[in-house]
Amino acid sequence: MKSIILFFVFLLPLQWETNLDTAKKLAQENNKLILLNFSGSDWCVPCIGLRKDYFETSAFEAFAADHFILVNADFPRKAKNDDSEIQIKSSEALAEQYNPNGIFPLTLILSSNGKVLKKWEGKPKVTVEKWLEEMQIVCEANK
Secondary structure, three states, rough: OHHHHHHHHOOOOOOOOOOOHHOOOOHHHHHOEEEEEOOOOOOHHHHHHHHHHHHHHHHHHHHHHHEEEEEEEEEOOOOOOOOHOHHHHHHHHHHHOOOOOOOOOEEEOOOOOEEEEEEOOOOOOOHHHHHHHHHHHHHHOOO
């Protein structure tokens, strides 16, 4: 029975937080770093490609589950995709602090207290495996 439950847990998609304070608390409790991604999920072609080609791969999902609390600051443009007013304000506050130049996509690794440890602008130009190697170096240096 336990193996069946574990099987279904691995089938669940990764959970992306939308609140940095919650992510910081989880990161501290679980001894993990934070991966913060700024995206325009319904208009930014590189953002859509990053999600599909990197974040939704089994290699990334396995690595992220072990190392990160994930946070997504999304800025959709279509009314049907608009987030709640609270979520919009949260994403805007994150952008003021971590993405004042409005770069999309922008991916950062943060310490559990919110310090920027590594930043990638745009969609990576390396394979998922190479990108994960870069992340692994940051994770090991900040244990």
